[in-house]
Structures are given as structure tokens and as C-alpha cells.
Amino acid sequence: MAIEILLRYLHFISIFAIVSSLVAELLLLKPSLKRKEIERLAKIDGIYGFAVLVVLAAGMSLWLGGHGKPAEFYSENALFQIKLGLFLVIGLLSIYPTVFFFKKRKGDPTELVEIPNSIFWTIRLELLLAFIIPLLAGLMAKGIGYLD
Numbered sequence: 001m002a003i004e005i006l007l008r009y010l011h012f013i014s015i016f017a018i019v020s021s022l023v024a025e026l027l028l029l030k031p032s033l034k035r036k037e038i039e040r041l042a043k044i045d046g047i048y049g050f051a052v053l054v055v056l057a058a059g060m061s062l063w064l065g066g067h068g069k070p071a072e073f074y075s076e077n078a079l080f081q082i083k084l085g086l087f088l089v090i091g092l093l094s095i096y097p098t099v100f101f102f103k104k105r106k107g108d109p110t111e112l113v114e115i116p117n118s119i120f121w122t123i124r125l126e127l128l129l130a131f132i133i134p135l136l137a138g139l140m141a142k143g144i145g146y147l148d
């Protein structure tokens, strides 16, 4: 019981960290940025990456660790499968800005770098998908979407 509560807590705070780091990235992004500003974005993106790993680890443990409901309760739920699919899509989308920030942070810190529009849109799309997941999670926790 105590472990389940801890896992849920980790699951939630890492979701907060994911959303807040994506919002911070969007607020700091401008059509052109100095390399030192991109370095800061790369650091925020590192927090995002760490939070993704924690949400995944806590989610996997809640799913397969036998702490609460049986694993089939989730595995055989269509909304849970969609939730995992969306999580995967967000992870794949995030590779693009992560690689961009990582590469462009190097060099003269005062040099200006053009930020492609696609970086803005990718992060906006990640956030949009991340907002859908809690709804699916709430429904699946109530057994809605269970395939018998």
C-alpha cells in the first residue's frame, strides 16, 4: 500500500515536471536565440527527459509490479493501450527539439541561431497530447475501456 502511494506520488510529480518543462520551453523560445539561451533550454529539456523516465518507471511499476490492481486490468484496457501509444508518440516527437537544442547550444554563446517554426509546433503538439493522457488514465482507472 505504502509503495503504491509512493509510486502514484512519483507518477504525479513527474507529470507536473513534464508539463512545466514543456511550458517553460515554449515561453523561452523565440524566433532567434543566442547559443547561451539554447544551453538553458537544453538544461530544461534534460529535466523533461529525466521526468519522462520517472513517469515511465513509476507507471511500469504500477502496471506490472503487483502493488494494486492486477496487470491485466490495464493490459486489457483499450484506453490504457491508447495512453501508452500517446506516451510513445510524445517521446518520439521530443527527439527533434532535444537533438536541436543539444547540437545548437555549442559554439559562441552570443551568436544568434534561427529557431525553425517546426520546433515550436512540435512542443505544442507534445503538450496537447500530454493533456489528453490524464483523461484516458482517469477513465481506465475506473475500468472504462476494459476489453473482456
Ligand code: HEM
Residues within 6 Å of the ligand: 011, 015, 018, 055, 056, 058, 059, 060, 062, 063, 069, 074, 084, 087, 130, 133, 134, 137, 138, 139, 140, 141
Ligand atoms: C505523460 C505520461 C503520463 C500521464 C500524464 C499519466 C497520467 C496518469 C494519471 C492522471 C493517473 C491517475 C489515474 C487515476 O487514478 O484516476 C495515472 C495512473 C496510472 N498510470 Fe499513468 N500517466 C502517464 C504515463 C504512464 C505510463 C508510461 C504508464 C505505464 C507504462 C502509466 C501507467 C499508469 C498506471 C498503471 C496507473 C494506475 C491507474 C489506477 O489507478 O488504476 N502511465 N497516470
